[in-house]
Amino acid sequence: MPLFNECRKPKVVYLGLSLELYRAGGGPAPAEWEGYFREWSSVLAERAEIVASGCCYLESEVRAVMEKGRLAGAEAAVVSALSYTASLTSVPALSEYEWPVIVWNTQQMREIAADYTPADLLRNHTVQGVQDVANLLFRRRMKFIVVSGWFREPAVLERLDAAMTAARALRPVRTLSLGGRFFGMGDFEFHPSDILAWHASFDDLPMEEYRTACQEVPADELNAQTAADFADFEIEPGLSRELHRESLRPYLALKKLLARHRSDAFTMNFSSSDFRGKFLPLHAVNRLMADGLGYAGEGDSLRAVWMARLIRMAGSANFTEIYTVDFVRNRFFMTHMQECNPLWARRDRKIRLKNQPFWTAGFGPYTGMYFTLEPGPVTLTGVTPDADGKLRYIIFTGEIEDVPPLPDYDRAHWFCRVNSSAAALLDRYSEAGGPHHLIAVRGDLRNELKLLARFDGAEYLDITEERKC
Incomplete structure (x- = not known):
């Protein structure tokens, strides 16, 4: 007999959340954010099976990814703000599913140096969106945990792992x-x-x-x-x-x-x-x-x-x-x-x-x-x-x-x-x-x-x- 059963990776939906206003503006930032999201996804994929994912600017896009995840047997939703994001774009769709939500509050830059510019701010302004989303998750009594920190920080990833592991226990x-x-x-x-x-x-x-x-x-x-x-x-x-x-x-x-x-x-x-x-x-x-x-x-x-x-x-x-x-x-x-x-x-x-x-x-x-x-x-x-x-x-x-x-x-x-x-x-x-x-x-x-x-x-x-x- 083996020592213990192998624990498969948790099955998650991964949503990168932004705002249609940015995409409609035609600037270069959304393409950069989507590149960041791909990099963050590769880190997440080392510790979870991502059964559905996408960068979402509209509620309809959130719903499409969530439904794909349901059909694939997702156990939790992991969400990251790519920029500021309005909570009513995502939380109503998230609330229709019984999965726990793990808000991975991260950004591309690890620190703010003396040469920080407005362009750096545009690429890394995620915190306000996370706070908007978390506020509505709280007010709707949804099960959620926030994991904040740079996306390659070992201690942050350890906490992210723990949150996804805990989420596996929540199925009926x-x-x-x-x-x-x-x-x-x-x-x-x-x-x-x-x-x-x-x-x-x-x-x-x-x-x-x-x-x-x-x-x-x-x-x-x-x-x-x-x-x-x-x-x-x-x-x-x-x-x-x-x-x-x-x-x-x-x-x-x-x-x-x-x-x-x-x-x-x-x-x-x-x-x-x-x-x-x-x-x-x-x-x-x-x-x-x-x-x-x-x-x-x-x-x-x-x-x-x-x-x-x-x-x-x-x-x-x-x-x-x-x-x-x-x-x-x-x-x-x-x-x-x-x-x-x-x-x-x-x-x-x-x-x-x-x-x-x-x-x-x-x-x-x-x-x-x-x-x-x-x-x-x-x-x-x-x-x-x-x-x-x-x-x-x-x-x-x-x-x-x-x-x-x-x-x-x-x-x-x-x-x-x-x-x-x-x-x-x-x-x-x-x-x-x-x-x-x-x-x-x-x-x-x-x-x-x-x-x-x-x-x-x-x-x-x-x-x-x-x-x-």
Whole structure:
């Protein structure tokens, strides 16, 4: 398995905005601006797939480019002023689409020298137009971010990258739930109005539909997947092919059901009596996370949606919990009943498939996965509505430790080491209202998550560093 899914470039429309008055005047400036736009486009194309673009002087030209972008699957609109531009030329058309808008406020000249001339001003007067456009975006409650700076400045481009990455998370998410919600887990509760910014929808998967799909998985599919797995994974001697075949039924069935329901995320409650001890999809969940599906356990549909959004940003994500703490080494022990994304497994050893007994009565064994994770930086995220229904994104970073699997532990697990007191970080996380389900993404994605919070109108809270009293 690869370490993580490749993250394709974001698909964007790129608009260069000016004013028909300049073009109608017949001067040389519009041709120069269009040359600048081509140069800026080449810089943008290194970090985004530009599916439609153009220099626009009229509202009709903006609409034509936007519609071409819609047909090509654009995820965001990037706009740059080429000169002064009147907002009513562009914002009405932009507002008809649900994409976020990234205003790349740049110009050709990097600095103003002593020999600056009126011609230089004419070629580089973009700021007033940006302010006109941003004012109307604000007043129309549109989702937008402004990135200002010279078009080749690395720090500016890094912020532009972060904004486009965050914008990828804004597409609607559809979640499928099986078995309801675990009784008594209050941190799963939310009101649909809390997450209107997410454009999320929630559907229940009838248990009978699920069981029927499991029973109807063709034998040839089961046999082919079993043969592939016994070749690709390390197999514990106690795991029979028959048990593995039965563990694969929920995976192959759910793949089809999730495609049929067009779902981006999934959650299931293992404690539901409707499972009747059969077809518990714990093995399936790991495989589905590796396939790119958002997930959270025990019927936690809120964090399942959140994980689906982070997958769009980062290429892959991982569901996890802090189960216990090593206070001496300032690290958390991260695990769950079984769920862990195998894409994140160490690359220097195979994942072990094993006969995994279930810890509570009424369920038979299933194929478990035993592995730990490829080391590297990681960002942990918890999301919750506050008492007034406003979303709060609680973020901290750490390091996936470079350690082998614990020899006496029986399922996927990993250590997250933090750079401050683990005890103090736990205080900050819980006092901020952090839920017990977390979603992890590889690397340090705090810039992207901060901008996502801006898009979502959510509160962003980075608790990585200790507070000063």
